[in-house]
Amino acid sequence: MRNAFLQAMLEGAAADERVSLLMAETGFSVVEPFQQRFPDRFYNTGIAEQDLVSVAAGMALGGLRPVAYSMSAFLPSRGFEQIKIDVCYQDLPVVLVSTGTGLSYGNLGATHHAAEESALMRALPNLTVFFPACGEELGEMFRYGLKSEHPTYISMPKTASPKLPEHQFVPGRPVCYRTGADGTIFAVGHSAAEALRAAEQLERQGVHMSVYGLHTLKPLDAGEICTAANTGRVFVVEEQQRSAGVGGDIARILLEGGAQLKTFRSFAVPDQFAGPVLSWQEQAEEYGLSGGRLAQSILDAVKGTA
Amino acid sequence: MSKPAARSCDGRQLEYYRSLSKAIRLDVLEMTYRKKAGFIGTSFSCADVLAVLYGGFLGREALHPQDPDENTFLLSKGHGASAWYAALANVGYFPRERLSEFNTSGSYLGVHPKRGGLPGVAASSGSLGHGLGLGCGLAQAKRIRGGAGRVCVLLGDGECNEGSVWESAMFAVRFGLSNLIAVVDRNRLQSYGSDQDVLNMGDMAVKFQAFGWNAVELDGHDHRAIHAALANAWAEKERPTALIANTVKGKGCSLFENLVLWHYKWPEEAHYLQARKELEGQ
Structure with a gap:
């Protein structure tokens, strides 16, 4: 994913001389080619996320197109008020990019997890919030953000970009990966890969699932969500705290839209911090977010409501 | 355009600064008294800095x-908004009558300033x-884009707790942002107690110097000193400049000076009348 970010950054800076990259000491072995090619448009603010965001906002105030890059565990929480006031309240064209969303820093522990990121960023007016499922989407989001007159937030996982079925990126619109009549999975960001794995396994067991990727968390496409939920069984998968993710929002959208559901389940991170050392995959497995565990839970729910 | 100012100011300029300071304080008094909002102590303490800054360096541009x-110019201590609005109005950014919109439902002259709300x-x-x-x-x-513009940020000394x-x-x-000037309104009084009792920021010029700034201390109510310090800051070529402006919170009316209460309180009629009298006599 981070290579996709670097490529998009290089292209963006080559195409528009107003584009600058700021980072808060995050980006070792990723951003160096940018620094080499555009030394006068590269700024390391040091380990100082508040300043990172304020300086980016100031640059945007001065007519530049800054990109502020840091880790998902730090950028939205340590820089929260600066994102709220300096960037969003003033509605400035800053692109905020974070790496390591959800639990993707795995064994580094709870200090490096960002399972509340979605709630923090979705709470801010004027901000478009993207969680890419793959590197291709990340590149598209980045291009969108650099052209926008408003602030953009892009959160990517630390993990490698998965191979997903080819699809078109339309900002705001869920990606329909596959359709099936037995239920609908809405998968946020990089959870799309696990959701697709679950759907393939279920297919072999005779359960036909629709899978939609949600890369745009704000604004959410209420119309498309209601239409896609017509299978009557809805499952939301996201690597965020249950109370922080879009599961509750989707339930509200469906209730307001008068959807008649047989099942609604939210698969997310439970209300707890990471305990013992676990890798990202082990953590996903424990919380029921791996493809295999999702398939089992969905199978039980479908059978129970047949 | 960035306007170079002479290092010293003549008697006429000083007289202009004095009249501008007085006008700013009188307008702040009207706003806080009539609209029962705003922060009079902090607005009075920075009035002289704003008068010299707008009267001699920023003009109407x-x-x-x-x-x-x-x-x-950026007002980082946003609770001093009434003084900023008054300074802007008195040098001609918008008609002074608009100050009556302060803290009025539907207007953009808020207790705290909003970008784009006013010229x-x-x-x-x-x-x-x-x-x-933001100033950085x-x-x-401005520098990347090859411009000569300066950015001046007004901070409170209590704000520097952050x-x-x-x-x-x-x-x-x-x-190396030599085009950046921070003015610290060093009134030594915060919103709960004196600076000394809270964190005791100590010698703030030394603190900024230790961070590598060109930092000087001055009397923040002495127009001549403010002018000279700003002129030097404008001419600085290497480092950012911090001007530690020693001030008195509530400066200009004996009732308000150096009292935490007047961080929050709005004048009632008796205060208003006395403050008017004192200010008009200056």
């Missing part, structure tokens, strides 16, 4: 922060510790 050649209000503020970082980014942008101020202080020196 600090309107477009995105113009690299224009100077820009000359370049950035929003109200939460402390944001302005210096803006000063950097760690974010010092993150930005490090950035400004690292990137």
Whole structure:
């Protein structure tokens, strides 16, 4: 994913001389080619996320197109008020990019997890919030953000970009990966890969699932969500705290839209911090977010409501 | 355009600064008394700095922060908004009558400033510790784009309790932002107690110097001293400048001076009448 970010950054800076990259000491072995090619448009603010965001906002105030890059565990929480006031309240064209969303820093522990990121960023007016499922989407989001007159937030996982079925990126619109009549999975960001794995396994067991990727968390496409939920069984998968993710929002959208559901389940991170050392995959497995565990839970729910 | 000012000011200029200071304080008094809102202590303590800054350095032309050649002012201590509005009105950014819109439902002359709400209000503020970082980014942008504009940020001394101020202080020196000027309104009185009782910021010029700034202390109510310090800051070529302006919170009316109460309180009729009398006699 981070290579996709670097490529998009290089292209963006080559195409528009107003584009600058700021980072808060995050980006070792990723951003160096940018620094080499555009030394006068590269700024390391040091380990100082508040300043990172304020300086980016100031640059945007001065007519530049800054990109502020840091880790998902730090950028939205340590820089929260600066994102709220300096960037969003003033509605400035800053692109905020974070790496390591959800639990993707795995064994580094709870200090490096960002399972509340979605709630923090979705709470801010004027901000478009993207969680890419793959590197291709990340590149598209980045291009969108650099052209926008408003602030953009892009959160990517630390993990490698998965191979997903080819699809078109339309900002705001869920990606329909596959359709099936037995239920609908809405998968946020990089959870799309696990959701697709679950759907393939279920297919072999005779359960036909629709899978939609949600890369745009704000604004959410209420119309498309209601239409896609017509299978009557809805499952939301996201690597965020249950109370922080879009599961509750989707339930509200469906209730307001008068959807008649047989099942609604939210698969997310439970209300707890990471305990013992676990890798990202082990953590996903424990919380029921791996493809295999999702398939089992969905199978039980479908059978129970047949 | 960035206007170079002479190092010293003549008697006529001084007289103009004095009249501007008086007008700012009288307008702040009207706003806080009539609209029962705003922060009179902090607005009075920075009135002289604003008078010299707008009267001698920014003029009526600090309107477009995105113009690299224009100077820009940012009020980081957003609770001093009434003084900023009064300064802008008195040098001609908008008609003075508009000050009556202060804290009026539907208007954009808020208790804290909002970007785009008024000509000359370049950035929003109200939460402390944001302005210096914004100023760093803006000063950097002006320089990258080859402009000669300066960025001047007014901070409170209590505001410098915020760690974010010092993150930005490090950035400004690292990137050699000689076009950035921070003025600290050193009134030594915060919203709960005296600076000494809270964190005791001590010698703030030494603190900024230790971070690598060109930092000087001055009397923040002496127009001649403010003018000279700003002229030097404008001419600085290497480092960002911090002007530690020693002031008195509530300066201008004996009732308000040096009392935490007047951080919050709005004048009632008796206070208003006495303050008017004292200010008009200056």
